[in-house]
Amino acid sequence: MRFPSLARRGSAREEARIKYALVLPTIVTLLVFTTYPLLSQFYLSFTSASIYDYNSPPPAGVSNYSYLLYDPGLFWQSGIITTIYVGLAVLLQLLLGMLMAVLIYSLKRGQKVFTSLFIFPMFVAPVFVGALGRLIFNSMIGVVPYYLRTFGLPMISLSNPIHALLLVISMEVWKWTPFAFIILYGGLESLPAEVFDAAKVDGASGPRTFLHVTLPMLKSIVAVVLIIRIMDELKAFDIPFILLEGGPGAPVGATTIFSLLIYKLAFSYNNFGAAAAVNVLLLFILLGLFWIMIQRLLK
């Protein structure tokens, strides 16, 4: 009897060659395009590079770091703003997404219709979400300020730092909540119906069922959404940039999250060195977060 496959698959070495060859392009692509930038940022952070001399920038020791870390109005202020931004944005997306998921789940009719309506914001590119925000909240011709004025409600002024930050967060939440909604709804759908029947038989009411039965079962999905959205919000750039370019105030305005700070330092203040330093600090923070996450997951 012939076993052609065995004859061909003779050596484990050939299999090893193939499997490494298959991942090689990926590894090469990733290595090439990340090693250089990361190393360069690290190097640049110890220089006072600018757009004129980025090739051979004058060394500046740790002055960038001391400049950033001692002045409370730069890195730390941006840090606070970033934390508030990420925290609120993710929290709201989770809460609203969960609300949407539960609502749609409990609807008897019109599920598809309302799902499509809820998903609308996902189609708009982040740039346009920013543009949208500028139009709708424009203090002169915007719809929202106009009706707020008419109904005597408190005015929203974009030069008010708190309003500005809340606006930026709201637009981000508007765009991304459908994402949380979809994932959470998928989670809800995959829950076994018997548990709900059992709870009903035991006489549990709606909200109680949700809190004590549904929610615990959705824990891992919620965790996934939480982590993904936190990682994504930390990287946010487009919407805040288009909306207010860093918000009222300079150099660190009310909506200058880390990514905007880096952009501003590099391209508005022509300080590549300081921007690189913020990048390095940011990377350390992210590494820390990543490490904490890994610890949690490995438990």
Place this chain on the structure above:
Amino acid sequence: MIERISKWIVVLVLSLVSVFPIFWIFLTSIKTDAEVVNIPPSWFFQPTFDHYYSIIFHGGGAEVAYAFELWSSFLNSIVVSLGTTALAVAIGFPAAYSISRFNTGGRPLLSWILSFRMLPPIVFLIPMFILYQLYGLMDTQIGLVLIYLTFNVPLAVFILKGFLDDMPRDYEEAGMVDGCSRIQSLWKIALPMSGPGIVAVSIIIFLFSFNEFMFAYVLTTRNAVTLTAKAAVFITEYTFLWADLAAAMILMIVPMMVATILLQGQIIKGLRTGLKA
């Protein structure tokens, strides 16, 4: 009873909030320039499609020398997005196959690839800016594609691995019993069977690339400017041309919407499978 009514109220409010901004943009796009700045904001008026006309055929507000240049930037966006998608899948699929079938590199490799999702793109902005200036990659389509690859290849590997994991190996084994080599079974069996997965990943990567803004804005100046970057310049320089901008936005949102509705099944499947990985 009250619970039912309040539920419906909330649903309606959420729907309204979700849809209103886009609806308002549509309204704005069919107003005349004077109507747009009308106070109080007008809801009923004589619609005009002038803005669409000028955006599509002339390239922008008639009185503006700077043209929105819809077509050239649209073309750039398409080329860059297609290029990124094709390359990301071409590079990522073999890796996904290798990891799925052989567990190449085990957990370390997978986490290493995953870790790229944690890197904020801003970290790469300045080095890439410098690098591209030095090597003449500035303002090129290929330049954008390369940087987009860095962020999309991990995604491709992840989602495709998820799909492949769910795909039984029996077919490939059967193929190998019949005389295929490992590579042939990848090419002739696994690849065709992964059709849905590849479609899902392609859609996701295409959408991400098409809507990407930061790198497109910073790394292009004239020739390779994509739609998103062009729009940003238009917004900041010509803030008063709301109606034209609105028309351009609708033109870009609607196809995206139609495409996503048609393909939503695939996208959701792709997202969910990628999450499992």
